[in-house]
Amino acid sequence: MKVFLAQNSGFCFGVKRAIRMALEVAQQDRVYSLGPLIHNPQMVEDLKDHGIEIASHAGDMRSSTVIVRSHGISEMERQILEQNGNQIVDATCPYVRRTHEIVKEMCESGYPVMILGDAGHPEVIGMLSYCEGDKEVVSPDFDPAGKTWHKLCLLSQTTMQMPDFLALVGRLVPHCQQLMIFNTICLATTERQHATRKxxxxxxxxxxxxxxxxSNTRMLYNICTAVTQTVLIETATELSADLLNNRQIIGLTAGASTPDDQIIIVYNKIMEINGNGDRVTEINAIPIFKEESC
Ligand code: SF4
Structure with a gap:
């Protein structure tokens, strides 16, 4: 049995930056994040031990230090935080910040805005808040049949799949006189998804x-299930000998909010179940999949 890790697995630049900023301010003060700083329950518990608490609503905090997560917040939430005298530490990922600027600029220029994404995701809610005009969120299977646009601005939640975005562009073109397309899928996401698919x-x-x-972990799961048998796990305790038995090649991949140590623990658990004495202490020691690996 061989075990490989997909290239570019784990923490992305935006998540690393948000955690670093939160830990820095937590050394001086109690810090709140609006919603979990990172979509990883185990990591959220670790952060609590460092004094980083979760608040559910912008109105819950007064005169506190509040860290804004990598996927940003809405204009309204920002206003509430400011009105209540909070000090905002803004860890919005620059790639997400760019989507806010595009939405605002295109909306002010009179373009209806269409976002490929998950309407309930905080990143998308944040994007929508920068547009006071026509806006809609669509899923990858959106069918524009029967609709026409004089002009339209299309962009994407940063973690969507590039093939879905390209297919949507192809379907929209015959229905639009003018279509402004902004590729806002972040490069880290595209590379991770590509390596995972391979x-x-x-x-x-x-x-x-x-x-x-x-969201981006679930997207990796969807990509993999379309190709081979796949399981999504949060911790190594979810692994069993039954699952691993009689496998030739086991592939590992991890979302942008999965810390290296969780990947290492899973790899070592697979080795243990497989009766293999090899253990690693660093992520770099796990074999990375390359085409010539097989
Ligand atoms: S996935 Fe991309 S856009 Fe999202 S936080 Fe990471 S680097 Fe930024």
């Missing part, structure tokens, strides 16, 4: 490691 096509089992509440 590994899944060679593996007879894919194990996706990450929070079940993480």
């Amino acid at each position: 590994l899944a096509s060679h593996a007879d089992l894919m194990i996706v490691i990450g929070g079940r509440n993480s």
Whole structure:
């Protein structure tokens, strides 16, 4: 049995930056994040131990230090935080910030805004808040039949799949006189999904490691299930000998909010169940999948 990790698995730049900023301010003060700082229940518990608490609503805090998560907040939430005298530490990922600027600018220029994404996700709610005009959120299977637009601005939640975005563009073009397209899927996401798809096509089992509440982790799960048998786990305790038995190639991948140590623990657990004495202490020691690996 061989075990490989997909390239670019785990923490992305935006999540690393948000955690670093939160830990820095937590050294001086009690800090709140509006919703979990990261979509990973185990990591959220660790952060609590460092004094980073979760608040559910912007109105819950007064004169406190509040960290804004990598996927941002809405204009309204920002206003409430400011009105209540909170000090805002803004860890919105620059790629998400760019989507806010595009939505605002295009909306002010009179373009209806269409976002490919999950309407209930805080990142998308934040994006929508920058548009006072026509706006809609669509899913990958959106069918524009019977509709026409004189002009339209299309962009995406940062964690969507590129093939879905391209297919939507193709379907919209015949219905629009003018279509402004902004590729706002972040590069880290595209690369991780591409590497995961490649590994899944060679593996007879894919194990996706990450929070079940993480949008980009679920997206990796969807990519893998379309190709091979796949499980999504949050911790190594969910692994069993039954699952791993008689596998030739097991692929591992992890969402942008999965810390390295959770990936290492899963890898070592697979080795243990398989009766293999090899253990790793660093993420770099786990074999990365390359086409020539098979
Ligand atoms: S997935 Fe991309 S857009 Fe989202 S926080 Fe990470 S780097 Fe930023």
